[in-house]
Amino acid sequence: MGRKLLTEHINVEGIDTLEVYRKHGGYRSVEKAIKTMTPDEVVEEVKKSGLRGRGGAGFPTGMKWSFLAKPEGVPRYLVCNADESEPGTFKDRQLMSKLPHLLIEGMITSSYALGANTSYIYIRGELLYVLRILEKAIAEAYAAGFLGKNILGSGYDLDLYVHPGGGAYICGEETALLESLEGKRGNPRNKPPFPAVQGLYARPTVVNNVESIAAVPVIVNDGGDEYAKIGIGRSTGTKLISACGHLNKPGIYEIELGVPVEEFIYSDEYCGGIWKGRDLKAVVAGGSSVPILPKELILKTAAGEPRLMTYESLSDGGFVTGTMLGSGGFIAMDETTCIVRNTWNFSRFYHHESCGQCSPCREGTGWLEKILHRIEHGHGTERDIDVLASVAKQIEGNTICPLGEAAAWPVSAAIRHFRDEFEWHIRHPQEATRPGVVYPGKAVLA
Amino acid sequence: MESTNAPAKPQFSEAAKAEIDRICKQYPAERRKSAMLPVLHIAQAEFGGWVAPEVQDLVAEVLGVKPIEVYEVSTFYTMFNLKPVGKHVLEICRTGPCQLRGSDELTAELERITGAKVGEGPSADGLFTLKEVECLAACGFAPVVQVREKYYEQLDTEESVNAMLSELRNMVHRPALPWEETGLPNAVANN
Numbered sequence: 001m002g003r004k005l006l007t008e009h010i011n012v013e014g015i016d017t018l019e020v021y022r023k024h025g026g027y028r029s030v031e032k033a034i035k036t037m038t039p040d041e042v043v044e045e046v047k048k049s050g051l052r053g054r055g056g057a058g059f060p061t062g063m064k065w066s067f068l069a070k071p072e073g074v075p076r077y078l079v080c081n082a083d084e085s086e087p088g089t090f091k092d093r094q095l096m097s098k099l100p101h102l103l104i105e106g107m108i109t110s111s112y113a114l115g116a117n118t119s120y121i122y123i124r125g126e127l128l129y130v131l132r133i134l135e136k137a138i139a140e141a142y143a144a145g146f147l148g149k150n151i152l153g154s155g156y157d158l159d160l161y162v163h164p165g166g167g168a169y170i171c172g173e174e175t176a177l178l179e180s181l182e183g184k185r186g187n188p189r190n191k192p193p194f195p196a197v198q199g200l201y202a203r204p205t206v207v208n209n210v211e212s213i214a215a216v217p218v219i220v221n222d223g224g225d226e227y228a229k230i231g232i233g234r235s236t237g238t239k240l241i242s243a244c245g246h247l248n249k250p251g252i253y254e255i256e257l258g259v260p261v262e263e264f265i266y267s268d269e270y271c272g273g274i275w276k277g278r279d280l281k282a283v284v285a286g287g288s289s290v291p292i293l294p295k296e297l298i299l300k301t302a303a304g305e306p307r308l309m310t311y312e313s314l315s316d317g318g319f320v321t322g323t324m325l326g327s328g329g330f331i332a333m334d335e336t337t338c339i340v341r342n343t344w345n346f347s348r349f350y351h352h353e354s355c356g357q358c359s360p361c362r363e364g365t366g367w368l369e370k371i372l373h374r375i376e377h378g379h380g381t382e383r384d385i386d387v388l389a390s391v392a393k394q395i396e397g398n399t400i401c402p403l404g405e406a407a408a409w410p411v412s413a414a415i416r417h418f419r420d421e422f423e424w425h426i427r428h429p430q431e432a433t434r435p436g437v438v439y440p441g442k443a444v445l446a
Numbered sequence: 447m448e449s450t451n452a453p454a455k456p457q458f459s460e461a462a463k464a465e466i467d468r469i470c471k472q473y474p475a476e477r478r479k480s481a482m483l484p485v486l487h488i489a490q491a492e493f494g495g496w497v498a499p500e501v502q503d504l505v506a507e508v509l510g511v512k513p514i515e516v517y518e519v520s521t522f523y524t525m526f527n528l529k530p531v532g533k534h535v536l537e538i539c540r541t542g543p544c545q546l547r548g549s550d551e552l553t554a555e556l557e558r559i560t561g562a563k564v565g566e567g568p569s570a571d572g573l574f575t576l577k578e579v580e581c582l583a584a585c586g587f588a589p590v591v592q593v594r595e596k597y598y599e600q601l602d603t604e605e606s607v608n609a610m611l612s613e614l615r616n617m618v619h620r621p622a623l624p625w626e627e628t629g630l631p632n633a634v635a636n637n
Binding site for chain 1: 477482486509515525542543546579580582583584585586592595624
């Protein structure tokens with residue numbers, strides 16, 4: 001069994017209350033940081049831990065913190081990105097609803113490190129019920145003196161608020177999130193300036209994912225070096241994996257980075273194998289935007305090494321034969337899955353969620369969806385596959401924010417690894433559109 | 447009271463006003479517009495599950511912004527319903543992981559049982575509006591439907607679907623929100 005740094009007590013009765021949470025060691029990091037450490041010492045521990053942004057980008061959290069501008073007399077903000085909406089990802093919802101005080105503790109310790117006196121948790125609007133849970137827990141934290149004026153007699157003040165979104169995936173992009181928090185449409189901003197210099201209300205701002213913030217208490221309590229001992233290489237610590245799709249035991253798993261993918265899928269400690277006794281066909285390992293991999297390449301790298309659940313191993317081979325750990329949204333597909341249909345579904349998602357600001361994304365995602373829809377429904381032409389690949393390529397790198405790449409990658413990867421299935425759809429439309437019929441494999445094309 | 451053709455100007459309840467005041471204090475005084483999304487959520491709950499143009503104007507008034515600043519937000523975020531809805535809006539997740547676990551079949555079944563069609567008006571009895579939405583972040587418990595603040599999960603059996611529908615059919619008022627004493631009767635506008 002791997003160590004559980006975040007979720008050890010997740011199933012303890014009443015752990016959502018401050019009293020029970022305190023009994024299990026809660027808020028120790030606030031006491032330790034505020035009473036015995038300078039803010040910079042906290043930042044230093046986070047740097048040493050090697051913690052990487054858990055929202056998907058994997059950027060070192062400590063380094064991001066160190067970029068924060070600190071002009072004299074100007075307020076700065078910490079904003080928690082709880083706008084979890086990357087398809088396949090549902091870890092933050094679970095963490096916040098069951099362990100609200102863990103996030104709050106992380107917010108206090110992190111805000112102290114950054115010198116923020118007002119912090120926000122931006123939670124997706126669909127999770128209003130989780131917002132209620134957090135607000136209740138925040139009220140408890142105020143009553144206990146962990147929030148408000150002069151926390152633990154230190155002279156440090158912090159107010160913490162929860163802010164709901166309104167149903168827009170794009171607000172998970174940090175500058176769109178800040179626009180949204182200012183009461184506007186979620187249009188991503190041009191960068192630079194980066195939020196570290198001009199973020200919320202044009203003030204210096206750090207935006208971090210829920211899971212990143214939730215890892216800060218254990219890093220402060222045990223020290224960054226201890227945290228960094230877990231995992232492999234630059235993939236330190238534990239990661240929450242949201243496992244879904246055709247698995248026997250979908251759910252949230254906290255793993256030590258480095259678990260072999262094969263073990264994660266098939267062992268009873270984790271997902272317990274593929275449902276209905278079927279064979280695995282493909283996996284999207286890090287949320288819908290990362291490249292899909294066929295069974296052979298998700299279990300083993302192109303070089304034949306076992307694929308591990310780490311940032312490096314999953315991306316081994318680049319996009320030719322690899323993928324990304326991303327947000328840890330792990331979507332498994334069994335042998336009956338139609339890759340064309342699934343790719344069309346994801347394209348529809350990105351088309352729906354494009355903010356419309358940049359033409360390549362606004363128009364390109366529309367074309368991807370339309371062409372995939374027609375292939376899936378038996379009206380594809382031989383040219384369509386190359387047109388898809390070309391549209392995807394023209395979106396990439398030509399947009400203000402990474403939604404463009406997020407829309408393009410799944411299409412490019414599906415064609416890369418499952419081109420024969422697309423061709424079969426185009427050449428055998430009657431067969432391909434018959435309910436219950438799935439692409440039978442390469443042999444038929446010959 | 448004598449009725450007129452002009453629609454009555456909507457007003458927030460006292461409870462909602464107090465909640466809006468509390469929320470506005472979370473942002474710097476000169477940044478009251480930040481309360482846009484939370485106030486729109488309150489407005490939608492107060493006025494029958496959708497935000498009519500006059501309700502959006504009220505939100506603009508409360509926040510001290512121009513009406514267009516509310517319209518451009520309400521049309522951007524998919525949670526705000528811009529047309530009248532049934533008593534219960536069923537938001538059915540249609541994204542990949544839910545589709546892999548049967549959301550297309552679930553949508554068809556809900557259309558069959560309720561008589562409502564996705565993307566169209568409420569069912570003939572006024573009870574249900576069906577709306578397809580993108581990922582609700584509950585992929586491990588697919589397929590999923592959200593109704594107001596509640597998630598109904600693993601709706602892959604007849605029993606689970608029927609249990610959800612009968613719970614909703616038997617609901618007289620929508621559940622009260624934390625600042626309310628009881629659910630508001632105007633959530634049942636169609637009855």
